[in-house]
């Protein structure tokens with residue numbers, strides 16, 4: 001009995017030791033696997049960050065380059081040739097040279113101080129001094145605001161002219177839940193591509209910003225559109241939802257009783273919002289969601305011309321996050337939006353100057 005018990009004890013101890021060894025080995029294996037997975041996640045993240053900073057430096061290099069060549073052009077431009085170019089393209093466009101200035105607050109300051117930048121449309125600049133005829137512009141001016149920026153402005157500003165309702169100057173925007181890319185980057189990528197597409201279709205394009213590192217509130221952005229005498233003001237954004245299954249395109253427009261905008265600007269803004277959403281969806285196959293009518297958007301309330309906020313898709317949805325951050329996706333969106341601009345002007349044309 002006793003002996004048997006001892007045998008049992010030894011057997012039990014051996015079993016326990018074996019068990020511990022097996023568990024230990026399994027634990028090590030699980031640990032290794034988890035480590036491998038973690039490493040993969042880290043590597044994917046590192047790759048993303050590397051790609052992003054490469055893209056960022058590419059963008060700033062391109063901006064630096066373009067502002068360099070623009071300033072060369074501005075300096076070397078023959079005033080007579082410029083005058084002729086202007087005459088050929090029609091109206092003198094106040095503020096159109098803003099696109100050549102990387103730091104737009106500098107531009108805003110210049111405007112405020114009455115030191116207007118030489119008002120020469122981009123199209124004319126590019127052809128000035130080449131001996132070629134200036135590109136015939138179509139006479140329409142489009143101001144595009146790439147939403148958000150790397151900074152955010154916590155200072156408050158009036159939600160509309162004369163309003164006592166104060167809102168944050170500019171918010172930080174969303175970030176791709178899957179891509180990790182910031183919304184302000186996607187907005188800028190699409191804005192730069194849209195500028196090129198519209199310029200090649202004959203539009204004069206003014207951008208609120210060409211780089212991410214700016215400090216520019218929503219009132220200032222609307223001011224740039226006004227100073228440029230823009231016919232329409234497109235505000236480019238990406239959406240986000242708590243639910244990752246939500247996807248699709250929508251625009252923000254003022255309600256019919258917006259207290260800051262004229263009846264005509266409201267009606268045209270609502271039409272512009274429908275057209276832009278539908279044109280993007282027609283080109284990309286994304287779902288068209290119901291547009292939102294709100295009067296609490298600072299950049300809309302301060303606008304003097306037809307305005308819309310295009311929410312190009314949801315960065316909280318896997319497919320749309322991948323789409324919005326891909327070259328091909330952005331190219332499709334830009335074709336859709338450029339078609340929308342064509343469609344808007346073919347239906348509505350220029351707004352008669354108010355007052």
Ligand SMILES: [Zn+2]
Pocket residue numbers: 147148173174183237238239
């Ligand atoms: Zn946004």
